[in-house]
Amino acid sequence: MPKVIIDPVTRIEGHLKIEVDIDNGEVVEARSSGTLFRGFEIILKGRDPRDAQHITQRICGVCPTSHAMASARCLDDAFGAEVPPNGRIVRNLIHGANYIMSHVLHFYHLAALDYVIGPETAPFIPRYKGDYRLPKAVNDLAVEHYIKALAIRRRAQEMLAIFGGKMPHITVIIPGGVTEKVTQEKVDQFRSVLNELAAFVDNVYVPDVFAVAEAYKDYLDIGRGCKNMLAFGIFPLDDKKDETGQNMFIKRGSYTAGKFKRVDPQNITEDVKYSWFNDETSGLNPADGRTEPQPGKLGAYSWIKAPRYEGLPHEGGPLARMWVNKVPEIASLGEKAFSVMGRHAARAVECKLITHAMFEWLDQLKPGEPTYKPFSIPQEGRGMALWEAPRGCLAHFIDIKDYKINNYQVTSATIWNACPRDDRQQRGPIEEALIGTPVADIDNPIEVTRVVRSFDP
Amino acid sequence: MVRRISRREFIRVCTGAAAGVSLLTSLEPMILDTLALAAERKPPVIWLQGAGCTGCSVSLLNSVSVSIEKVLLDVISLRYHPTVMAGAGHQALDALEEAAAAHEGEFFLVVEGGVPTAGGGVYCTIGEKHGKEVTFYDALKQYGNKAAAIIAAGSCASFGGIPGAAPNPTGTVGVWEVIKKTPVINIGCCPMHPEDFLGTLVHVLKYGEIPDLDEYNRPKMFFPETIHIGCPRCTYFSQGIFAQNPGDEGCLAFVGCKGMVARAQCHVRQWNNQTNWCIAAGAPCQACSEPGFPDDCSPLYGRYRLSE
Numbered sequence: 001m002p003k004v005i006i007d008p009v010t011r012i013e014g015h016l017k018i019e020v021d022i023d024n025g026e027v028v029e030a031r032s033s034g035t036l037f038r039g040f041e042i043i044l045k046g047r048d049p050r051d052a053q054h055i056t057q058r059i060c061g062v063c064p065t066s067h068a069m070a071s072a073r074c075l076d077d078a079f080g081a082e083v084p085p086n087g088r089i090v091r092n093l094i095h096g097a098n099y100i101m102s103h104v105l106h107f108y109h110l111a112a113l114d115y116v117i118g119p120e121t122a123p124f125i126p127r128y129k130g131d132y133r134l135p136k137a138v139n140d141l142a143v144e145h146y147i148k149a150l151a152i153r154r155r156a157q158e159m160l161a162i163f164g165g166k167m168p169h170i171t172v173i174i175p176g177g178v179t180e181k182v183t184q185e186k187v188d189q190f191r192s193v194l195n196e197l198a199a200f201v202d203n204v205y206v207p208d209v210f211a212v213a214e215a216y217k218d219y220l221d222i223g224r225g226c227k228n229m230l231a232f233g234i235f236p237l238d239d240k241k242d243e244t245g246q247n248m249f250i251k252r253g254s255y256t257a258g259k260f261k262r263v264d265p266q267n268i269t270e271d272v273k274y275s276w277f278n279d280e281t282s283g284l285n286p287a288d289g290r291t292e293p294q295p296g297k298l299g300a301y302s303w304i305k306a307p308r309y310e311g312l313p314h315e316g317g318p319l320a321r322m323w324v325n326k327v328p329e330i331a332s333l334g335e336k337a338f339s340v341m342g343r344h345a346a347r348a349v350e351c352k353l354i355t356h357a358m359f360e361w362l363d364q365l366k367p368g369e370p371t372y373k374p375f376s377i378p379q380e381g382r383g384m385a386l387w388e389a390p391r392g393c394l395a396h397f398i399d400i401k402d403y404k405i406n407n408y409q410v411t412s413a414t415i416w417n418a419c420p421r422d423d424r425q426q427r428g429p430i431e432e433a434l435i436g437t438p439v440a441d442i443d444n445p446i447e448v449t450r451v452v453r454s455f456d457p
Numbered sequence: 458m459v460r461r462i463s464r465r466e467f468i469r470v471c472t473g474a475a476a477g478v479s480l481l482t483s484l485e486p487m488i489l490d491t492l493a494l495a496a497e498r499k500p501p502v503i504w505l506q507g508a509g510c511t512g513c514s515v516s517l518l519n520s521v522s523v524s525i526e527k528v529l530l531d532v533i534s535l536r537y538h539p540t541v542m543a544g545a546g547h548q549a550l551d552a553l554e555e556a557a558a559a560h561e562g563e564f565f566l567v568v569e570g571g572v573p574t575a576g577g578g579v580y581c582t583i584g585e586k587h588g589k590e591v592t593f594y595d596a597l598k599q600y601g602n603k604a605a606a607i608i609a610a611g612s613c614a615s616f617g618g619i620p621g622a623a624p625n626p627t628g629t630v631g632v633w634e635v636i637k638k639t640p641v642i643n644i645g646c647c648p649m650h651p652e653d654f655l656g657t658l659v660h661v662l663k664y665g666e667i668p669d670l671d672e673y674n675r676p677k678m679f680f681p682e683t684i685h686i687g688c689p690r691c692t693y694f695s696q697g698i699f700a701q702n703p704g705d706e707g708c709l710a711f712v713g714c715k716g717m718v719a720r721a722q723c724h725v726r727q728w729n730n731q732t733n734w735c736i737a738a739g740a741p742c743q744a745c746s747e748p749g750f751p752d753d754c755s756p757l758y759g760r761y762r763l764s765e
Contacts, residue, residue, distance in 0.1 A: 005585055007585040008545065008546070008550075009546070010541075010544065010545045010549055011539075011541070011543075011545070012540070014511070015581065017584075017585065037581070038508050038573075038620040038627060039580075040619075043625075047755060048756030048757070048758065050756065050758050051755055051756055051758075054743065055619055058647070059510060061510035061511040061513070061648060062511055062515055118543055121530065123535040123537075123542040124542075126552055127543035127544050127548075128544070128548070147526045150518060150525055150526055154521070154525075154730075157515075157519055158729045158732045161728055162733060165735045165737070165738030166733065166735060167728070171741075172704075172738045174704075174740075177704075179739030180739055180740075295576050372702070374702050445546075449545055
């Protein structure tokens with residue numbers, strides 16, 4: 001049985017290897033391996049808790065704000081810190097800006113070259129041979145938009161820096177709010193860039209995604225996956241304590257074995273039978289998780305743990321968020337939403353929703369009012385934050401002893417999607433989505449990379 | 458006709474870039490000059506990623522005055538970059554090998570991310586070749602020794618950075634601790650500033666030599682003096698007005714600012730097209746430009762070790 005190994009999978013964030021077995025022109029087995037381990041959870045032990053939100057941002061340079069927010073909210077929880085309305089809204093605007101930047105970057109600069117033929121020069125060659133189907137005029141326009149999108153994503157980061165200080169890796173987020181102040185000048189400056197971005201999202205990005213989806217309609221039936229969806233929710237809309245994540249712009253919820261449900265974080269576990277970690281740490285809830293690397297462990301094939309919700313693999317990301325929130329454009333796709341093009345469409349629809357909501361948030365800012373409320377670090381305490389990175393649901397957990405980090409655990413977004421099998425041999429979401437994928441030419445497995453990249457790993 | 462410019466003038470512009478003027482705006486004539494040269498023979502560039510977060514690649518994409526598409530398409534020939542390139546798998550690794558073989562001693566190697574050395578490099582593999590995983594550690598030794606010069610992009614590649622922080626579970630170090638034969642230029646900061654990187658690249662391409670480096674192999678022209686010297690909050694410091702909390706008015710020294718030891722130009726050029734920077738936004742400088750980042754700077758909201 002032919003085996004295809006794609007290592008490295010390029011145009012993603014990080015180090016990923018994909019291995020598939022092919023029978024009769026179809027994928028019948030798949031393995032996804034994360035090939036980098038840095039040991040953040042080990043590095044965090046013994047440090048000042050406030051350092052966590054800076055150190056964890058370095059998990060991902062494409063979505064550092066996700067970790068900054070998740071970590072700050074985890075510390076807010078552990079410290080009992082209160083965030084004033086301006087602080088909450090500025091955090092939302094910073095994170096929203098990064099959603100726009102990340103979604104645009106993903107479609108044009110990471111995913112598009114699976115569908116669009118780039119210029120005949122490095123780094124656009126070599127490329128897989130394949131069924132590039134766009135008519136020449138549409139393809140040329142897409143290349144133009146690839147270039148235009150470089151400037152748009154840069155502008156999104158500039159907009160972010162108005163309140164974020166610098167990007168990537170922002171320094172303004174602290175427990176209790178943000179350090180940057182709200183002035184009318186900053187609000188106006190932000191709004192003017194947001195107008196530019198909204199025009200691009202509405203008139204270029206969304207139409208381009210739907211044009212590609214039209215030309216690659218069969219990809220509404222490819223890449224189905226596990227069909228369990230998990231969303232932790234983002235963008236809090238008020239300042240009340242929100243244990244269930246229902247006062248968020250994108251709400252928390254799961255779609256598990258065909259049923260919409262509330263999320264109970266107690267039901268998260270992380271298996272490691274097929275990961276290079278000590279077997280004794282398998283099956284723990286990450287609030288009490290342990291990270292004990294064991295390189296070379298027999299039978300293991302990834303540095304990624306296998307997180308499960310209610311014991312089942314769950315997909316995270318725009319599709320999960322739009323599906324769980326029953327957003328009409330995606331819900332109306334029915335079964336076809338669970339597909340490569342369903343994921344791209346959900347990402348575009350979400351980008352549009354967030355971009356327009358940000359105008360309302362800007363209007364709610366009160367220049368001159370505080371963005372931050374001082375707090376004190378407890379000698380002991382525990383905290384948790386459920387949050388969303390552009391590419392999936394994200395959770396941070398802290399345990400503080402003697403004013404220092406005793407244990408810090410991160411269940412990051414892509415580990416939900418790119419994880420290996422769990423202890424019960426259930427495949428991870430990307431692995432599952434690959435099963436049944438037709439592969440026309442095993443030397444040019446472009447169909448495989450289309451499925452993998454639809455997750456924005 | 459493009460204006461020719463001397464090396465001395467180039468460095469003067471880099472070190473003396475006035476506040477409010479983008480470095481690359483000042484350098485534009487020189488970059489156009491380089492473009493004119495490069496059009497004849499675009500130098501091959503190989504970009505490897507180790508224990509990093511892709512943040513330095515993202516930061517490079519934030520380059521303004523010389524738009525990044527111009528750099529990618531006209532200034533250099535980017536033969537291998539895992540986040541950008543179209544190809545994948547064997548095809549990508551073959552392109553890497555071919556570029557290195559065809560341009561041995563001539564290509565430029567950019568490294569993003571630290572080098573995990575523990576267990577023979579097992580904590581980071583970058584691809585599979587002939588049924589075997591290639592560790593980043595081995596790839597760096599293989600290609601690093603064949604390059605004309607290496608630019609270590611950002612804190613991790615330069616000094617190990619956050620993956621190299623105590624207890625450094627993966628034995629991560631900076632490139633210059635592994636490669637001795639080839640000159641290594643360290644571009645500090647987390648992430649690197651796109652202008653520090655492009656300014657260095659332009660200097661190397663235009664003058665065919667490594668810029669003057671400080672004791673940590675950082676180009677002196679981009680890491681000339683501490684942020685404290687030019688800090689807009691310096692007056693607060695001399696008046697003894699200190700912020701009680703990050704975000705307050707006043708010098709941020711007592712809430713963790715490391716500007717007194719951070720050699721960088723954030724106060725001059727700021728970030729993201731001169732939109733903002735840490736201290737202006739009320740956040741203490743973390744000295745991410747320094748080899749001691751993050752351990753010597755921790756706790757990040759505590760005073761620097763020297764002052765205790």
